[in-house]
Amino acid sequence: MVIKKAEINTLAVKPSQYPPEDKVEIAFAGRSNVGKSSLLNLITGRKNLARVSGSPGKTRTINFFDVIAKVNKEDADEVEFRIVDLPGYGYARVSKKMTDDWGPMMETFLPNRRNLRVVVQLVDIRHEPTAQDVQMYEYLRHYGLSGVIVATKADKIKRSQLGKSMAVIRKTLDLTDEDIIIPVSALKHEGQDKLLDVMERIITE
Ligand SMILES: Nc1nc2c(ncn2[C@@H]2O[C@H](COP(=O)(O)OP(=O)(O)OP(=O)(O)O)[C@@H](O)[C@H]2O)c(=O)[nH]1
Numbered sequence: 225m226v227i228k229k230a231e232i233n234t235l236a237v238k239p240s241q242y243p244p245e246d247k248v249e250i251a252f253a254g255r256s257n258v259g260k261s262s263l264l265n266l267i268t269g270r271k272n273l274a275r276v277s278g279s280p281g282k283t284r285t286i287n288f289f290d291v292i293a294k295v296n297k298e299d300a301d302e303v304e305f306r307i308v309d310l311p312g313y314g315y316a317r318v319s320k321k322m323t324d325d326w327g328p329m330m331e332t333f334l335p336n337r338r339n340l341r342v343v344v345q346l347v348d349i350r351h352e353p354t355a356q357d358v359q360m361y362e363y364l365r366h367y368g369l370s371g372v373i374v375a376t377k378a379d380k381i382k383r384s385q386l387g388k389s390m391a392v393i394r395k396t397l398d399l400t401d402e403d404i405i406i407p408v409s410a411l412k413h414e415g416q417d418k419l420l421d422v423m424e425r426i427i428t429e
Pocket residue numbers: 254255256257258259260261262263275276277278279280281282283312376377378379380408409410411412
């Protein structure tokens with residue numbers, strides 16, 4: 225799948241601001257600074273769709289992007305869907321209000337959104353997933369939204385370390401054989417095709 229067009233639909237904090245449930249949605253979650261905005265820019269081929277920042281905690285709303293993509297399957301042509309950028313978690317220096325708002329925002333969106341197919345969970349390839357990553361993944365599993373993990377910043381480890389990093393992520397998040405981990409580097413433009421293939425399968429299912 226190749227994304228042809230991606231544009232912001234809405235930034236929302238409450239359900240009355242969400243777009244209608246008329247298109248399939250794939251959301252992205254992860255702790256602040258994990259590289260979520262960079263990943264979204266990479267897969268959409270846009271330099272500045274989602275803001276990339278050196279100061280974590282920039283994404284504080286649920287951001288909906290309308291996407292048109294060309295699928296690889298020969299009999300189909302274009303598909304329309306949405307990418308949903310969820311606010312990052314786990315950054316100590318955001319305001320208390322933001323920290324307090326995050327839980328209810330997720331509880332309102334994730335379990336009730338009928339057109340939401342999967343939440344791609346981002347983790348930093350260099351580190352063991354945090355307690356909050358584990359909690360988030362358990363939550364996604366509970367709501368049937370789990371199954372796809374992206375290990376970000378893959379350029380930061382040696383290739384010889386890749387297997388070990390994957391094993392640590394698998395063990396810590398307690399993944400099953402069906403769960404997929406995709407290493408991605410936004411810096412080196414690697415891994416996005418695999419992720420887009422997985423997304424295509426989910427969208428066209
Ligand atoms: N080396 C390397 N750095 C990356 C990669 N992806 C992101 N970064 C860097 O990590 C920092 C955070 O990236 P963002 O994409 O803004 O992360 P985010 O998860 O959207 O962060 P918030 O929205 O602020 O919570 C930036 O300094 C990026 O340049 C990557 O693949 N490799």
